[in-house]
Amino acid sequence: MGYININEKVDVEVKPDKEAKLEEFEARIARGEKIEPGDWMPERYRKQLIRMISQHAHSEIVGMLPEGAWITRAPTLRRKMTLLAKVQDEGGHGQYLYHAAETLGATREEMLDALLTEKAKYSNIFNYPTLTWADIGTIGWLVDGAAILNQTMLAKCSYGPYARANTRICAEESFHKRQGQEIVIFLAQGTDEQKAMVQDSINRWWWPTLMMFGPHDSDSPNSGELSRWGIKTKSNDELRQMFINELVPDLQALGLTIPDPDLRYDEESGNWLIGEIDWDEFWQVITGNGPCNKERLATRRKAHEDGLWVREALSAYAEKQANGKAS
Amino acid sequence: MTDTQWPRYEVFEQVSEDQPHQNTNSIHAPDGEMALMNARDVFVRRPYCVSMWVVPADKIFSKTAQELADPDWATNSEIESVSTSTEPYYVFQKLKHRGSQTYIGIVEAQSPIEALQHALAVYSEGNPLAWWVFPARFVTKSEPDDIESMFDPSLDKTFRDQSEYHTIAMMYEIKKRARQAEDSE
Numbered sequence: 423m424g425y426i427n428i429n430e431k432v433d434v435e436v437k438p439d440k441e442a443k444l445e446e447f448e449a450r451i452a453r454g455e456k457i458e459p460g461d462w463m464p465e466r467y468r469k470q471l472i473r474m475i476s477q478h479a480h481s482e483i484v485g486m487l488p489e490g491a492w493i494t495r496a497p498t499l500r501r502k503m504t505l506l507a508k509v510q511d512e513g514g515h516g517q518y519l520y521h522a523a524e525t526l527g528a529t530r531e532e533m534l535d536a537l538l539t540e541k542a543k544y545s546n547i548f549n550y551p552t553l554t555w556a557d558i559g560t561i562g563w564l565v566d567g568a569a570i571l572n573q574t575m576l577a578k579c580s581y582g583p584y585a586r587a588n589t590r591i592c593a594e595e596s597f598h599k600r601q602g603q604e605i606v607i608f609l610a611q612g613t614d615e616q617k618a619m620v621q622d623s624i625n626r627w628w629w630p631t632l633m634m635f636g637p638h639d640s641d642s643p644n645s646g647e648l649s650r651w652g653i654k655t656k657s658n659d660e661l662r663q664m665f666i667n668e669l670v671p672d673l674q675a676l677g678l679t680i681p682d683p684d685l686r687y688d689e690e691s692g693n694w695l696i697g698e699i700d701w702d703e704f705w706q707v708i709t710g711n712g713p714c715n716k717e718r719l720a721t722r723r724k725a726h727e728d729g730l731w732v733r734e735a736l737s738a739y740a741e742k743q744a745n746g747k748a749s
Numbered sequence: 750m751t752d753t754q755w756p757r758y759e760v761f762e763q764v765s766e767d768q769p770h771q772n773t774n775s776i777h778a779p780d781g782e783m784a785l786m787n788a789r790d791v792f793v794r795r796p797y798c799v800s801m802w803v804v805p806a807d808k809i810f811s812k813t814a815q816e817l818a819d820p821d822w823a824t825n826s827e828i829e830s831v832s833t834s835t836e837p838y839y840v841f842q843k844l845k846h847r848g849s850q851t852y853i854g855i856v857e858a859q860s861p862i863e864a865l866q867h868a869l870a871v872y873s874e875g876n877p878l879a880w881w882v883f884p885a886r887f888v889t890k891s892e893p894d895d896i897e898s899m900f901d902p903s904l905d906k907t908f909r910d911q912s913e914y915h916t917i918a919m920m921y922e923i924k925k926r927a928r929q930a931e932d933s934e
Contacts, residue, residue, distance in 0.1 A: 456846040458879050460813040500908065507794070507909045514791050521775045524757065530777060531754045586849055587774070594795070600914035607919050675924045737755070740779030 451652040456582035459525040467651050470644065471581055472526050474653070476533045479519035480544035483537070484718050486512045488552040489561060497555060504601050505558060511594050518587040525583045538723050546704065547634050549712030556609055556616075556623035562602015564624075564631045564669065570595045571661050572635070580652030610676040617677070624673065625681045632696065633704045635662040663693055670694045756805055758784035759881075760792060761841075761852070763800040770802055772841065772850035772881075781805075781889030789891075789899050796904045801891045804839075808887040810861030813879040817869075823862050831860040837885040838864035842877035850881050858882075 443462050450457070457463055486509050493509065496502035520530055536542035547565055552558065570592060577588035609620035636658040639645060648654040656664075673680055684697030706712065755777040761770040773792050778784035784803040793801070816822055835857040841850040853872045858864035864882040891899055907913055 454846065456878075458813050458843070460811055460879070461815045503906075504908050507906065510794065511909075514794060517776070517791050518774050524775065529754060530757075582843075582846075582849075585847070590774075597909060597911040597914070600911050600916045603916040604914045604919070607916065607923070671924075672920055675920065675927055733755075736779045736783055740783065743780060743782075 448650065451580045451650075455580075456585060457580050458582045464651075466647070467581075467653075468526050470648060470651075471584065471653065472523050472528045475519055475523040475526075475584055476528060476536070477543050477545075479516045479523065479533065480537045480542055481548065482512045482516035482519060484544045484548045484722065487718055487721055488548055488550070488714075489558060491552055492555060492558050495555065496558075501558075501605070508562070508598050508601065511598065515587075515591045515594070518590060519584075522581075522583040522587045526581075534726070538719065538726060540710065540719065543708065545634060546707045546712065547630050548718060549707050549714045550626070550630050551714050553626070554619050554623060556605070556620040557627070559602045559605030559609060559620065560623045560627045562598050562600075563606050564602075564627055565634070566595055566598040566602060567669065568631050568634045568665050570599060571665055575654065575656050575661065578655065606678075607676060610678055621678055624678050628681050629700065629703075630707075632662060632666070632699060633701075635659075635665070637701070637704075666694045666696060667692075755779050756807065758788070758803040759806050759809060760784075760788040761802040761804075761850075762792065762798050764797045766799055769852040770800065771852070775806060776803070778803075781887075785889050785891060793900055793903060794906075795909055796900070796906075798900045799896060800893075801899075802888050804883050804888045809881050809883045810865060811879070811881050812865060814877065817880075823866065826862055828861050833859070835859050838868075838882045839885055839888065840864070840868040840872060841881040842868075842872065843879040844875050844877055846878065850879070855885065856882070 444464055447457075447462060447464065447467075457467075489505060489512075490509050493502060493505050496505050520533060523533060524530060533542070537544070552561070573588045573592050573595065577585055577592055579585050579588070606620055609616040636642060639657045639659045642658055645654065645657055649657075670680060670685070682697045684695075686695055687693075688695050707715070710716075756779075757775050757777055758781065759775050760773045762773045763770045773788075776784050776788045776791060778787050781803055785801060788801060788803055792798075810826075810828065812822065812826075819825065836859075837855050838858050838861070840853050840856055842853050843850050853868075856864050856867040856871065858867055861882055861884075865880055868880060868882055903909075
């Protein structure tokens with residue numbers, strides 16, 4: 423850094439220049455161009471992306487926990503290998519996403535620290551417990567299915583590194599969704615006990631999954647800006663409706679009941695319309711009072727601390743190798 | 750020892766021998782060797798890699814087309830050092846908006862700026878949207894001998910593939926049976 427702060431002077435004198443830059447930036451996005459690290463971007467674009475991407479990354483990492491709990495209890499070897507592979511994928515997705523956030527200037531340490539000290543959020547859905555094996559099917563089909571709709575949209579977003587991370591994630595998530603759907607199909611056609619187990623699972627996960635898409639559009643203050651900047655090109659309610667329309671006919675065909683007495687098909691719009699979402703529950707969970715918030719973070723913290731010796735050993739080895747080469 | 754962040758390495762994958770290396774993503778690791786091993790675990794869980802390269806992210810000299818539009822880009826660029834002799838630099842470029850950084854060739858240069866100037870002169874066809882250049886000596890690579898142990902095992906793990914789960918056909922059959930049952934009533 424030089425003695426004279428050139429940037430400060432430029433900033434004060436040529437504000438119209440900044441507006442021209444913003445105009446050009448928005449024109450690039452309108453033309454479908456991707457913004458790459460190094461390109462000019464408004465500070466708010468950068469900050470919004472870091473917020474979104476790091477939350478997305480944390481969700482992948484915490485998302486390993488509810489399903490990981492069932493790896494040792496999977497009913498067959500095939501299911502066990504599949505679940506192991508799926509949980510490993512989620513860890514990988516977290517890595518892809520932290521990388522995308524790093525290209526915007528956030529550091530890995532800052533982000534992990536924000537998660538472990540409860541400064542950062544992750545998807546509410548992972549604060550619910552996995553009580554039965556059927557939950558593994560429901561999470562794969564419903565929760566990952568919902569995530570795919572969101573990530574398919576983000577794979578087209580205006581920021582290159584985030585778009586590329588989502589493209590890769592979507593390809594792998596299709597496997598997650600299908601293995602879950604297969605579990606639900608088998609259980610729904612199984613014994614009375616299995617049918618009851620999968621129905622109970624749908625009863626518990628249906629509403630929390632619908633909440634994953636976030637508050638109604640009328641309550642989402644950031645959506646105008648995020649849409650204009652090509653980050654979130656579909657609204658929360660649009661994505662939620664796509665999900666409902668996709669899932670309702672399939673669940674009903676399997677003889678499963680959707681836990682919503684107000685659910686009805688609207689001939690005019692071709693949409694399945696749902697009853698009221700319990701937003702009090704949503705806000706309770708998001709502010710830290712869900713069934714598993716404390717347990718999830720305690721597990722993450724313990725994993726981070728328990729891994730310290732591995733990180734130390736690798737650093738010591740690298741140092742020794744470097745010194746060996748130098749001498 | 751404090752729990753600090755390791756350097757970031759950019760990762761490049763070659764999906765088959767007739768394809769160039771492409772940037773996949775990045776990984777944190779204490780050295781190039783660990784970076785290569787971690788990258789293999791994180792990015793090659795599915796069978797599509799024959800060769801992998803990693804390079805410390807801070808050794809990459811990066812410019813977007815927008816940055817290069819500034820006629821003074823070379824004088825405004827901060828770089829670490831200029832060596833007295835030339836050395837090979839790898840050149841990567843991004844050609845399509847939806848694409849990623851892709852290997853295009855090697856240039857000999859004394860500094861990253863000079864390497865990019867050479868690259869601009871030789872490889873500008875297709876108007877690349879962004880460029881990466883870095884000295885070849887900082888790259889850690891997998892060897893052809895590593896394919897069997899590093900990449901082949903994923904070939905057998907077909908259960909990671911969505912096509913192993915025939916849920917679309919299953920749902921189709923279930924709905925067809927339901928319709929037939931309705932019709933016969």
